[in-house]
Amino acid sequence: xxxxxxxxxxxxxxxxxxxxxxxxxxxxxxxxxxxxxxxxxxxxxxxxxxxxxxxxxxxxxxxxxxxxxxxxxxxxxxxxxxxxxxxxxxxxxxxxxxxxxxxxxxxxxxxxxxxxxxxxxxxxxxxxxxxxxxxxxxxxxxxxxxxxxxxxxxxxxxxxxxxxxxxxxxxxxxxxxxxxxxxxxxxxxxxxxxxxxxxxxxxxxxxxxxxxxxxxxxxxxxxxxxxxxxxxxxxxxxxxxxxxxxxxxxxxxxxxxxxxxxxxxxxxxxxxxxxxxxxxxxxxxxxxxxxxxxxxxxxxxxxxxxxxxxxxxxxxxxxxxxxxxxxxxxxxxxxxxxxxxxxxxxxxxxxxxxxxxxxxxxxxxxxxxxxxxxxxxxxxxxxxxxxxxxxxxxxxxxxxxxxxxxxxxxxxxxxxxxxxxxxxxxxxxxxxxxxxxxxxxxxxxxxxxxxxxxxxxxxxxxxxxxxxxxxxxxxxxxxxxxxxxxxxxxxxxxxxxxxxxxxxxxxxxxxxxxxxxxxxxxxxxxxxxxxxxxxxxxxxxxxxxxxxxxxxxxxxxxxxxxxxxxxxxxxxxxxxx
Amino acid sequence: xxxxxxxxxxxxxxxxxxxxxxxxxxxxxxxxxxxxxxxxxxxxxxxxxxxxxxxxxxxxxxxxxxxxxxxxxxxxxxxxxxxxxxxxxxxxxxxxxxxxxxxxxxxxxxxxxxxxxxxxxxxxxxxxxxxxxxx
Numbered sequence: 083x084x085x086x087x088x089x090x091x092x093x094x095x096x097x098x099x100x101x102x103x104x105x106x107x108x109x110x111x112x113x114x115x116x117x118x119x120x121x122x123x124x125x126x127x128x129x130x131x132x133x134x135x136x137x138x139x140x141x142x143x144x145x146x147x148x149x150x151x152x153x154x155x156x157x158x159x160x161x162x163x164x165x166x167x168x169x170x171x172x173x174x175x176x177x178x179x180x181x182x183x184x185x186x187x188x189x190x191x192x193x194x195x196x197x198x199x200x201x202x203x204x205x206x207x208x209x210x211x212x213x214x215x216x217x218x219x220x221x222x223x224x225x226x227x228x229x230x231x232x233x234x235x236x237x238x239x240x241x242x243x244x245x246x247x248x249x250x251x252x253x254x255x256x257x258x259x260x261x262x263x264x265x266x267x268x269x270x271x272x273x274x275x276x277x278x279x280x281x282x283x284x285x286x287x288x289x290x291x292x293x294x295x296x297x298x299x300x301x302x303x304x305x306x307x308x309x310x311x312x313x314x315x316x317x318x319x320x321x322x323x324x325x326x327x328x329x330x331x332x333x334x335x336x337x338x339x340x341x342x343x344x345x346x347x348x349x350x351x352x353x354x355x356x357x358x359x360x361x362x363x364x365x366x367x368x369x370x371x372x373x374x375x376x377x378x379x380x381x382x383x384x385x386x387x388x389x390x391x392x393x394x395x396x397x398x399x400x401x402x403x404x405x406x407x408x409x410x411x412x413x414x415x416x417x418x419x420x421x422x423x424x425x426x427x428x429x430x431x432x433x434x435x436x437x438x439x440x441x442x443x444x445x446x447x448x449x450x451x452x453x454x455x456x457x458x459x460x461x462x463x464x465x466x467x468x469x470x471x472x473x474x475x476x477x478x479x480x481x482x483x484x485x486x487x488x489x490x491x492x493x494x495x496x497x498x499x500x501x502x503x504x505x506x507x508x509x510x511x512x513x514x515x516x517x518x519x520x521x522x523x524x525x526x527x528x529x530x531x532x533x534x535x536x537x538x539x540x541x542x543x544x545x546x547x548x549x550x551x552x553x554x555x556x557x558x559x560x561x562x563x564x565x566x567x568x569x570x571x572x573x574x575x576x577x578x579x580x581x582x583x584x585x586x587x588x589x590x591x592x593x594x595x596x597x598x599x600x601x602x603x604x605x606x607x608x609x610x611x612x613x614x615x616x617x618x619x620x621x622x623x624x625x626x627x628x629x630x631x632x633x634x635x636x637x638x639x640x641x642x643x644x645x646x647x648x649x650x651x652x653x654x655x656x657x658x659x
Numbered sequence: 660x661x662x663x664x665x666x667x668x669x670x671x672x673x674x675x676x677x678x679x680x681x682x683x684x685x686x687x688x689x690x691x692x693x694x695x696x697x698x699x700x701x702x703x704x705x706x707x708x709x710x711x712x713x714x715x716x717x718x719x720x721x722x723x724x725x726x727x728x729x730x731x732x733x734x735x736x737x738x739x740x741x742x743x744x745x746x747x748x749x750x751x752x753x754x755x756x757x758x759x760x761x762x763x764x765x766x767x768x769x770x771x772x773x774x775x776x777x778x779x780x781x782x783x784x785x786x787x788x789x790x791x792x793x794x
Contacts, residue, residue, distance in 0.1 A: 548779055
């Protein structure tokens with residue numbers, strides 16, 4: 083035992099840093115000097131914060147002008163529990179909110195659907211009715227708190243508008259982002275097995291996979307693009323503070339691809355949407371202002387900070403070149419960052435606090451507008467109150483104590499950072515050009531190219547873990563026996579599942595006692611509006627909310643409207659024929 | 660005991676679509692010389708059981724990410740009983756909290772491989788135990 087310890091101590095003393103590349107595989111040298119940056123032209127390639135190409139930030143004064151939004155993802159087992167958690171986090175200094183739905187809601191089926199059994203309230207909050215949205219937001223002013231809503235019920239936006247009416251908040255003061263989803267294919271369509279994310283994105287994935295029927299796909303996509311464009315036009319006109327379209331690169335990164343793919347693939351998707359919108363005659367200078375992104379922050383601090391710096395300039399340059407954008411505000415890349423969920427390990431979970439803090443540091447060094455820090459229990463469940471609090475405190479330490487918010491782009495001018503920024507730019511542009519050559523992201527996904535690239539990436543990553551070419555602390559090195567590890571209490575161990583059961587029973591009771599005639603009429607009107615591509619679908623959705631229609635019914639009526647079956651799971655019939 | 664290749668059925672039951680883990684294990688089991696039938700996502704316990712019979716598999720493997728593993732594995736255990744599939748090895752992987760592992764084993768799960776387990780460890784376990792209740 084003693085001999086073995088001596089061996090380790092001696093070995094440790096002579097240990098070297100073995101890795102010669104960034105976490106996502108870009109080769110790097112042991113040292114960077116003025117030679118590495120001498121060809122970089124500061125005004126053209128870097129530029130001051132607030133100036134094209136925005137490498138150093140979109141605002142002149144960055145966080146001295148406004149801190150990033152401290153925005154924790156929240157979704158507990160019922161709307162009421164979600165509201166309690168939101169109020170708690172706001173009372174602890176959270177400055178913005180992000181509400182996430184459970185699996186059934188994301189796939190747009192009701193909590194009493196046979197397929198929902200066992201999944202209600204497990205990985206987010208259920209939303210079945212307008213009242214659920216109102217319950218979640220109870221006591222929260224829509225004009226004071228910025229809300230991010232991605233992967234949601236079709237009831238969410240209309241219920242929000244109706245809640246604004248009730249609170250007396252004009253639409254022009256609503257601070258909401260990510261509430262309408264662009265109907266263009268994103269890489270994670272393959273990742274998440276297709277059906278759910280595809281449907282959120284307006285793509286009938288089953289048609290693509292099972293029938294290879296692309297014509298049908300594009301037909302549905304056209305209808306949904308029209309709806310998206312109409313809603314966007316309404317929002318541009320009436321909701322000055324809304325950033326309704328959010329493109330999510332985070333999920334792409336979670337599969338294991340590199341930093342450049344994360345950004346470039348989602349940019350390619352945004353460009354495809356812009357193509358469709360400009361073909362309709364919409365002004366790109368207005369459209370681009372209404373768009374934001376979600377990115378991941380992995381563990382490699384410099385690579386991640388560089389990714390954000392590079393993304394800003396690649397975005398601005400491509401918008402200028404491809405779409406002729408002239409308004410500088412339309413060239414700003416605005417983004418939210420989630421510290422990577424995939425880097426949170428189940429083993430020795432407490433040390434995840436440190437990983438998340440490094441991710442958060444990279445995001446802030448990279449100039450993010452908004453940040454979510456994952457709970458240390460991310461690998462096993464949605465965060466407990468304790469984990470969510472520590473995550474929020476991590477942000478606050480960064481904001482108030484660490485000094486990183488004081489100076490804009492504090493990494494700017496570093497030989498390494500500027501040199502890696504050039505390399506990252508080259509990589510991202512090359513990927514964008516590759517997707518362009520394939521005819522856009524939808525075609526790249528359908529052809530199977532994206533799926534193959536993702537699989538290659540995760541197999542390589544796992545192989546490196548198995549061979550210890552890549553070390554993850556506590557997982558493939560410095561591991562401790564399972565029985566000595568911390569037994570973290572998961573959120574769902576704390577939930578009284580009678581509450582969820584009662585919630586579902588209440589929903590059934592609500593469906594029994596509402597006016598069937600009103601529900602039927604509102605759904606028929608919505609279905610017809612979608613069928614005829616009426617420009618005011620949102621108004622019909624608001625009528626559905628008022629009539630007491632549910633997520634599954636509204637989602638279903640809209641599916642029929644574009645020519646798809648009512649039930650995404652293929653077992654329920656339209657109940658009002 | 661057997662020259663026959665080990666046959667493994669893999670799939671995800673329920674609504675969750677996170678399939679990186681299960682596709683990864685499918686690759687590793689194949690590389691390890693086993694025959695893998697991969698059902699994909701959005702499967703039901705009933706469909707898994709039916710396929711297990713049709714394909715005469717030795718092992719059934721499920722993967723979970725959405726914190727819904729307890730109720731969904733209960734459904735699978737029920738189907739296994741109903742179809743007399745108790746002689747098949749049942750293994751589970753994914754984001755499983757430690758204190759749920761015992762609960763799952765009591766339902767009839769032979770082994771749980773929580774996220775972060777080395778692929779080589781999963782392959783070795785399946786190879787060693789695939790036929791433990793089959794003749």
